[in-house]
Amino acid sequence: MTAAVEFRNVSRHFGPVRAVDGVDLSIAEGSFFAMLGPSGSGKTTCLRLISGFESPTGGEIRIFGENSGSVPPNRRNVNTVFQDYALFPHMNVRDNVAYGLMVKGVDRVRRHARAEELLALVKLDGYGERKPGQLSGGQRQRVALARALVNEPRVLLLDEPLGALDLKLREAMQDELKALQQRLRITFVFVTHDQGEALSMADQVAVFSEGRVAQVGTPAEVYGRPRTRFVADFVGSSNVLPPEMTQRLGGPARWSSLRPEAMRLIPPEGAALSGQVTALRYLGAGTRVVVRTGGAEIGVLVPAGTAVPEPGASVGLGFDRAALHLMDEA
């Protein structure tokens, strides 16, 4: 099966700045693909390379097997949900949604009917007459989504789609987007800097760092078996351990990562590893306890309902050997 989107050694340099540098990626058709990374890591540029608003300075991008090099954005059957939604302020919601059909020359009756269908899909029936300025952030987001779907794109791109929404709404929209994607079977590619969002929605996650892809895998792979220190650090709140620390925990002299939730506090007497509690952070569902041991600080997640030690207390650290993940690279 040809990939929906394929990056072959793609670079996008802006003068001396290597926004995207030698990226190879294959996004399977029908998948929900996340590009995750801190700001400036090249993920948004990659999205713009797919939509055609940027052109690669090296390599090639294939969309369903076709080299997209010379195809302008308006002729790519790829649509985007913009970060600021980019709704046309002078058109009402229905005309916004129908815009893609209008520029194709679909007559008014047919395009309005189709727009109403899409508004129903995003649960905004009856909002057609309103102007974007009269909608809440969450509603605007849905309009942007409906508008991007009106042309039945082969690939839907979402640029930080939930970034401007508050927490509760963001979680609700995560579920909705996921359900929508599963229903429509369109390939979704979304950019985010929120690792929780990437892990909860995506089938595949590409973690970006400084214009390169640090790791691609399922959320479980990226979370559980980070390939590099950067991935371990960025995805989740893992303890990244230097080789000497790994050895003290009974592993080989290599960098490793250890999830805070895979550790537990035990009495210091007789423990293989012990130290002092230096800080506590209450998280609601648990408490993150930072323990200083052998020159390193290790975070331990203590579930709610378990006794939490005072700062300064001596504690022992227990963990599963199986949870100690050795990384391929520093």
Next chain:
Amino acid sequence: MNAAPPEPVAVTLPARGPGDRLSGLFWRHPKLLLGLLLAPPLLWLGVVYLGSLAALLLQSFYYIDEFSGVVVPEFTLKTYAELFRAQNLDIILRTVLMAAAVTLGCAVIGFPVAYFAARYAKGAWKAAFYLGVLLPLWSSYLVKVYAWKLILAKEGIITWAAEGTGTSAILNAVLSLPGIGGNSLSTSYIGTWVVFVYVWLPYMILPMQAALERVPVSLLEASADLGATRAQTFRTVILPLALPGVIAGSIFTFSLTLGDYIIPQIVGTSARFIGLAVYQFQGTAGNIPLAAAFAVVPIVIMLVYLTIAKRQGAFDVL
């Protein structure tokens, strides 16, 4: 060592003088400051400007005694009826057509400049844009108009350049256009139009540029993303969003052309425009009521123009 207990920090800082007390007063009465700031300009506008306008309006309802040449302060619509005499209607029609043509010319020439400045110009280029647009405003209006008279004259640089490049035929063809042509550019309506467009162009470019600057790039990208060609994006997104700026600019160019009385005197046929008519009626002819009635014409035209623009939804985006 026992440190001295720290001095407690005051909860309320003492007033440092009349300045602090005054700003405290304004803080407690925010409307007082607003009132003080607005009073002088409102007085200026209300009394001096609107007052003189009302006086003018009043004059237009008087009439001049044809034998004695004295203004008779009695209410009448006779003076307005005079506006509809053929020679006066000619003046009005000529002025309105010229103002419309100048506005259209400014919009068409100014739009690409404004678009470039809003979308692409950064740093030094932006400074160059402002300088280029505003520089002509630094020199005297009369100097510019006379400079144009020289440029457009029969012995001027345009005729010379046309002869040098062998394009005299084109120039002559343009000059022989019925109605707007003439003996030379400087004595034709075309010449008047060129100079009007030149002097009012900055007033069109600046508001258009301000309006275009407020159109986010993402809207243009969204349009292209959804399949629109550049022409479609221009028609359905850029133009409607820039329209308030175009209207604002056209208010300047239109009303400035309606009221100007110097350019048509210096460049063009000697046919009269509204501004010139007002000037002559209130000066040499001493017919203040008719001058006032003529002065009301541009005001009425602008009101009609703005009403139509509003009906068309030109200000919906504001």
